[in-house]
Amino acid sequence: MIVSERVIQRLVLYRKILQNLLTDGVTKIYSHALGDFVDSTPAQVRRDIMNIGYKGTPVHGYDISLLISSISDFVDPTQTRNVCIIGLGNLGKAILDYCHARNSKINIIDAFDKDPSKTNIEINGCKSYHINELETKIEDDRIELAILSVPISEAQAIAERLIRAGIKGILNYSPIELRLPEYIYVENRDMMLALEKVAYFAK
Amino acid sequence: MIVSERVIQRLVLYRKILQNLLTDGVTKIYSHALGDFVDSTPAQVRRDIMNIGYKGTPVHGYDISLLISSISDFVDPTQTRNVCIIGLGNLGKAILDYCHARNSKINIIDAFDKDPSKTNIEINGCKSYHINELETKIEDDRIELAILSVPISEAQAIAERLIRAGIKGILNYSPIELRLPEYIYVENRDMMLALEKVAYFAK
DNA sequence: ATTTCCATGTGAATTCATTAACAAAGTTAA
DNA sequence: TTAACTTTGTTAATGAATTCACATGGAAAT
Numbered sequence: 001m002i003v004s005e006r007v008i009q010r011l012v013l014y015r016k017i018l019q020n021l022l023t024d025g026v027t028k029i030y031s032h033a034l035g036d037f038v039d040s041t042p043a044q045v046r047r048d049i050m051n052i053g054y055k056g057t058p059v060h061g062y063d064i065s066l067l068i069s070s071i072s073d074f075v076d077p078t079q080t081r082n083v084c085i086i087g088l089g090n091l092g093k094a095i096l097d098y099c100h101a102r103n104s105k106i107n108i109i110d111a112f113d114k115d116p117s118k119t120n121i122e123i124n125g126c127k128s129y130h131i132n133e134l135e136t137k138i139e140d141d142r143i144e145l146a147i148l149s150v151p152i153s154e155a156q157a158i159a160e161r162l163i164r165a166g167i168k169g170i171l172n173y174s175p176i177e178l179r180l181p182e183y184i185y186v187e188n189r190d191m192m193l194a195l196e197k198v199a200y201f202a203k
Numbered sequence: 204m205i206v207s208e209r210v211i212q213r214l215v216l217y218r219k220i221l222q223n224l225l226t227d228g229v230t231k232i233y234s235h236a237l238g239d240f241v242d243s244t245p246a247q248v249r250r251d252i253m254n255i256g257y258k259g260t261p262v263h264g265y266d267i268s269l270l271i272s273s274i275s276d277f278v279d280p281t282q283t284r285n286v287c288i289i290g291l292g293n294l295g296k297a298i299l300d301y302c303h304a305r306n307s308k309i310n311i312i313d314a315f316d317k318d319p320s321k322t323n324i325e326i327n328g329c330k331s332y333h334i335n336e337l338e339t340k341i342e343d344d345r346i347e348l349a350i351l352s353v354p355i356s357e358a359q360a361i362a363e364r365l366i367r368a369g370i371k372g373i374l375n376y377s378p379i380e381l382r383l384p385e386y387i388y389v390e391n392r393d394m395m396l397a398l399e400k401v402a403y404f405a406k
Numbered sequence: 407a408t409t410t411c412c413a414t415g416t417g418a419a420t421t422c423a424t425t426a427a428c429a430a431a432g433t434t435a436a
Numbered sequence: 437t438t439a440a441c442t443t444t445g446t447t448a449a450t451g452a453a454t455t456c457a458c459a460t461g462g463a464a465a466t
Contacts (some may be wrong), residue, residue, distance in 0.1 A: 005404070006423080012399045017380060030443070037380050041424050042443090050445065058443045059432045091301070094294035094352075098378060101396045105403050115308055145401055149297075169405025171398050174220050175301060176342050177220055177240050185405040187397055192302045195374055196215045198348055199284050201208070202372025202388040209453080233413065244415085247456050253415065260411045262462050409466075419456070434441080435449070 003051050008075060015071045016102075030061035046057050066082055068117050076105040082143040086158055087150035088113040091173055095147055101126040108147070108184050131158075138165040147171045148178075154162055206254050211278060213251050216241055218274045219305075221267050233264035279308040285346045288362055289317040290353035291331055293374055298350055303327040311350070315338050334361075341368040350374045 001009075017037045021029065031042040031049075040149070054070035055060035085092050088111050092130060099108055112126040119130045129137055137143070146167045150158055155174035162170065169185040172178055175193075178186055206214075217286065220240045224232065234245040234252075252265070257273035259265035288295050291314050294361055308367040311366055314331040316322060322333045332340055334353055340346070349370045358377035378396075381389055 001229075004422080007298055007398070008400055009396070009405050012396045013380075013393075015395065016378070016393070020379075032443090037382075039295070041425070044423090044428095045443070046443095047424080049380065056444060057432070058445090059441090061443065075268070075399065075403050077402055083309070083398065083402075089300070090293045091297035093273075094292065094297050095394055097293060098376075099398060100397050102378075103399060106398060109412095143406055147398065163275075169401040171401045175305075176223075177216075179267075180243070180245065183406075185401060187401050188392075189392065189397055190216075190219070191298055191374075191392075192305050193212070193215045193219065195286065195302060195309060195348070195350065196306060197208070197211055198372040198374045198388060198390050199410075200211050200215075200278050200284075201281055202348055203386075205453080235413085244455070247453090249415065250454080259414060260462075261415090262411090262459075262464095264413065299448095373430090407466100410462100411464080412462090413445100414460085414462105416459095417457095418451090419454105424450080427447090427455070429444105429446095429464070431444085434439100436437100436439085 001051055001053070001170055007048055007051055010040070011043075011052065011071050011075055014048070015068055015075070016070050018071075022064050022068065027064055027182055028061050029064055029067075032057075033035070034062075037185065053166065062108070072105075076103070080105050082110075082141055083108045083145040084110040084112060084134075084138065084141075084143045084149060085126070085147040085149060086112050086131070086134075086162070087148065088118040088123075091149040092147075093123065095173075096123045096126055096151060110141055110143060112137075116143075134161060135165045138162070140166065143167065143171045144147070145167075148174070149173045152176045204254055204256070210254055211241070214255065214278050215248075216270055217251070218250070218278070219296045221271050222305075224268050225271065230267055231264050232267055232270075234259075235263075237265075245365075262398055277306075279306070283308050283310055284348055285313075285344055286311045286348040286350060287313040287315065287341065287344075287346045288329070288350040288352060288364070289315050289334070289337075290317070290351065291321040291326075292352065294352040295350075296326065298352060298376075299326045299329055305333065309348075311346050313341075313346060337364060338368045341365070341370065346370065348374070350376070352376045353387055355379045 031045040035042050037043045052070050053076040054067055103178050108126050111126050111133050112131045114131045118130050146162045148170055152174055155176050159178045163184055172186055172188045175190045234248040238245050238248045240398050255273050255277040257270055311329050314329050316335045317334045322331050324331050349365045351373055355377055358379050362381045366387055375389055375391045378393045
């Protein structure tokens, strides 16, 4: 089953919510309750879940634990995927704080920075290296994805190095549109654009 | 003209690109060239621009400077909107680094943290205060929007305080779904979800 | 001057996403 | 047992977003 970007975004969001509920001891949920969490409709939730093949039961709704497993089977890679992060400034450190270990299939294992004072340290299980070691570490550690949190001036050049080194996807926090081959998946997260959107819609 | 979230997102993205081009001395652009920057189609670009009422000329395309003005007239608030940021950890500082002064109508002027060592400092023109002063500063400085970059455990409570203090919109970087009245506009930016999406689509 | 390019603006067509609606089925209560 | 609820899964209907396609018109070349 092929699903769109939007469905994937909602599925991973559902999973996050379901994981929190499970931690709180909740074991079952109805489509309308899950919909409420994400400001969506029961029909939308049911359709999304239909996509991944999981089936709930009438009256009892969905078993949270089983639903989490089904979502994970669908959205997670079969093998773990290794991720690196480039740039250990405030943003890089923040991402390591937040991304730490919520998904066992996605591991941020290496960090790179050009500042020697930021190398050879370990943050949340992620070790940092000098940017000179980028290519060799990516190959040795079988890294496939990268998070880019470097200043604008360096983003394009680093992105190109990443791709030459074999990276398949980039989560880009640098506020610049990278010009890369189309077979590379890039997700841009410009914080100022997000704020401009909020400013427009907050009445 | 009422436009959707997606159109607004594209418009602010176009503006960013156009501003960079203008800085580089480029003065005109065609819909297909702008489309290439954002991996979109000429038709999409033309339709988006149609929404805001600006008209280009055949053969010469769009005047970048005029188009920027038209987008700004459309998406920017009429008066400046003041923004505060809650949480001056790595993420808060990162946001202040990145968001600094790209849009003159949106000013991040106050920051708050519960850690006294992070108060009474100034970063990029944004002054920091103790979280105790949240309500009074929001009122005195006429702050309407907030960026939330606090740990999960504090996010919901802080968000409720913000709303009681009169905040209209929240850009939420805490990886939790806030439960707030529906008249509050909330934009969630969960970094781990973004990475999960990249992991799914990067082939 | 005439022809040939191109690019825009926009109505129409198409594709994609969401919602409605209802049969099926488990549960509860009488 | 039977009737009344409630919720799912799914098809059909609706609605939204995108793309097509072409009339229009300015510029350059012959």
